[in-house]
Amino acid sequence: xxxxxxIAAGGAACCALAAASAGAQDAWLAPARFxxxxxxxxxxxxxxxxxxxxxxxxxxxxxxxxxxxxxxxxGIACRLAGDHCPDMRVHIVNTPLFNASMxxxxxxxxWSGLLLRVENEAQLAAVIGHExxxxxxxxxxxxxxxxxSASAFAQFIGLFGLVGALGQLAVLxxxxxxxxxxxxxxxxxxxxxxxxxxxxxxxxxxxWSNLLLExxxxxxxxxxxxxxxxxxxxxxxxRSDTLARLAATLGGGxxxxxxxxxxxxxxxxEWLLEEIKRGQHEESLALxxxxxxxxxxxxxxxxxxxxxxxxxxxxxxxxxALEDFRxxxxxxxxxxxxxxxxxxxxxIRRQPAExxxxxxxxxxxxxxxxxxxxxxxxxEELGS
Amino acid sequence: MKRIVLLCAVLVLSGCVSIxxxxxxxxxxxxxxxxxxxxxxxxxxxxGMGPAQVWTMEGMAVDQLLLYSxxxxxxxxxxxxxxxxxxxxxxxSNMQPDEIAALFEGMLTRDGSRYRLSKLxxxxxxxxxxxxxxxxxxxxxxNVQLAGVGxxxxxxxxxFALLYMAxxxxxxxxxxxxxxxxxxxxxxxx
Ligand SMILES: [Zn+2]
Numbered sequence: 001x002x003x004x005x006x007i008a009a010g011g012a013a014c015c016a017l018a019a020a021s022a023g024a025q026d027a028w029l030a031p032a033r034f035x036x037x038x039x040x041x042x043x044x045x046x047x048x049x050x051x052x053x054x055x056x057x058x059x060x061x062x063x064x065x066x067x068x069x070x071x072x073x074x075g076i077a078c079r080l081a082g083d084h085c086p087d088m089r090v091h092i093v094n095t096p097l098f099n100a101s102m103x104x105x106x107x108x109x110x111w112s113g114l115l116l117r118v119e120n121e122a123q124l125a126a127v128i129g130h131e132x133x134x135x136x137x138x139x140x141x142x143x144x145x146x147x148x149s150a151s152a153f154a155q156f157i158g159l160f161g162l163v164g165a166l167g168q169l170a171v172l173x174x175x176x177x178x179x180x181x182x183x184x185x186x187x188x189x190x191x192x193x194x195x196x197x198x199x200x201x202x203x204x205x206x207x208w209s210n211l212l213l214e215x216x217x218x219x220x221x222x223x224x225x226x227x228x229x230x231x232x233x234x235x236x237x238x239r240s241d242t243l244a245r246l247a248a249t250l251g252g253g254x255x256x257x258x259x260x261x262x263x264x265x266x267x268x269x270e271w272l273l274e275e276i277k278r279g280q281h282e283e284s285l286a287l288x289x290x291x292x293x294x295x296x297x298x299x300x301x302x303x304x305x306x307x308x309x310x311x312x313x314x315x316x317x318x319x320x321a322l323e324d325f326r327x328x329x330x331x332x333x334x335x336x337x338x339x340x341x342x343x344x345x346x347x348i349r350r351q352p353a354e355x356x357x358x359x360x361x362x363x364x365x366x367x368x369x370x371x372x373x374x375x376x377x378x379x380e381e382l383g384s
Numbered sequence: 385m386k387r388i389v390l391l392c393a394v395l396v397l398s399g400c401v402s403i404x405x406x407x408x409x410x411x412x413x414x415x416x417x418x419x420x421x422x423x424x425x426x427x428x429x430x431x432g433m434g435p436a437q438v439w440t441m442e443g444m445a446v447d448q449l450l451l452y453s454x455x456x457x458x459x460x461x462x463x464x465x466x467x468x469x470x471x472x473x474x475x476x477s478n479m480q481p482d483e484i485a486a487l488f489e490g491m492l493t494r495d496g497s498r499y500r501l502s503k504l505x506x507x508x509x510x511x512x513x514x515x516x517x518x519x520x521x522x523x524x525x526x527n528v529q530l531a532g533v534g535x536x537x538x539x540x541x542x543x544f545a546l547l548y549m550a551x552x553x554x555x556x557x558x559x560x561x562x563x564x565x566x567x568x569x570x571x572x573x574x
Contacts, residue, residue: 060527
């Protein structure tokens with residue numbers, strides 16, 4: 001099974017569902033805090049598995065350990081979770097895909113690809129609130145107890161052995177993908193928690209319409225036609241509509257866009273590079289079109305989009321790339337690699353003077369760049 | 385690592401794997417590439433392994449030396465094709481040195497592993513101008529931190545390359561001198 005595809009599709013699909021009924025949120029009351037279930041029960045077994053996964057995760061080089069960022073995201077989860085705050089443990093994982101998940105033992109994972117994509121704190125709160133919704137309603141346990149899932153689980157353990165199965169958690173999570181009803185519930189709870197924590201619930205709908213833009217940009221067309229997850233669930237645009245209607249009944253609230261911008265800024269350059277390296281040019285362009293069209297003029301978005309064009313290198317792409325790189329440089333504060341990329345294009349186009357000037361600028365701005373020697377040899381080739 | 389071990393186990397059981405010992409001396413890889421070896425390596429051969437020869441000192445799940453000889457325009461540098469979520473990394477004959485380094489980076493990160501280039505420099509391989517690069521890699525399937533080195537050059541539109549990687553603390557330092565020696569010894573027939 002293609003793990004990446006599964007996660008990407010699962011992450012989107014997990015959230016691509018649900019027709020939430022407005023009004024239901026008033027009646028909903030959070031349960032009391034959970035105590036650790038007995039190890040001899042199925043729930044206890046599930047927790048033990050997740051505890052083990054969490055121990056591995058803590059050691060993982062993929063975890064982002066920056067304290068300020070962790071405290072910030074943990075704080076958002078805490079505000080949403082209310083009394084359950086002490087049981088929430090957020091782990092930020094460096095993976096350039098849209099995904100968040102929450103295990104029954106309180107381990108929450110937020111992937112960097114999600115943080116790159118959301119536009120403000122309220123949007124992240126919407127995803128986290130939704131995941132907390134699954135947690136509060138013990139949806140994983142429900143799935144485990146579902147007869148079909150249980151036999152699938154047994155088969156799975158049989159196939160890999162318990163240890164192997166633990167290493168295949170992503171696949172496992174996919175097998176326990178939530179039902180349409182559960183997603184609907186999680187949406188309602190998520191919006192309710194958002195509202196209670198003072199967030200603008202209108203932001204929840206935007207996440208799914210934004211994600212849909214990316215998925216629809218894939219060269220293989222509408223994901224609903226390709227992915228089995230999308231095929232069995234209501235489309236993301238339906239969900240976006242329902243969430244918007246739900247938000248209309250829960251007015252007011254903040255987006256905290258400024259705080260968000262400030263907290264994310266130190267990481268964005270790195271996350272954008274990871275996004276470019278996925279090699280999914282059309283999805284990245286959809287994402288970067290949206291991001292670079294935002295109100296804040298961030299040179300990194302222009303550089304990143306130029307780089308996607310440069311690497312895709314279809315007819316006309318190098319011109320578009322040049323335009324973005326020049327715009328990034330004009331904004332100021334651009335990544336040094338902007339000038340390397342300009343130099344590489346000028347070099348291929350046999351514009352030696354421009355190429356050398358750009359390379360020089362790059363070497364100047366990035367004196368410790370790993371490719372200094374190669375760039376210098378390019379400059380020597382260009383002559384004087 | 386588990387997946388690789390499992391793969392090896394399956395292949396060994398099915399009897400398709402052959403392991404040949406490569407002894408000290410000069411070796412031809414494909415039609416046009418020769419290298420000089422000091423010390424013995426194991427050449428792993430199994431169906432579906434892709435366009436590179438795979439050599440190892442410690443076992444495939446630990447260290448790997450990939451040798452590419454005569455990769456043509458449009459040919460992928462890995463086994464299997466691309467799909468929705470895994471880019472296919474294909475050599476193009478007009479690739480520049482920076483693009484060749486990026487090609488191997490793309491190949492090594494197809495499974496979500498994390499790559500960091502630490503050096504990219506020109507190198508002379510006989511009469512040919514080539515490139516040499518160093519990198520680190522955090523392998524996605526088991527979080528093992530690897531270090532690696534690569535050599536590459538193109539000739540008559542074909543790609544020739546060597547790629548080595550091993551866990552960075554023990555195995556990489558143990559074998560890197562031999563690997564550099566092999567890299568420097570790469571000669572491509574005109
Ligand atoms: Zn969900």
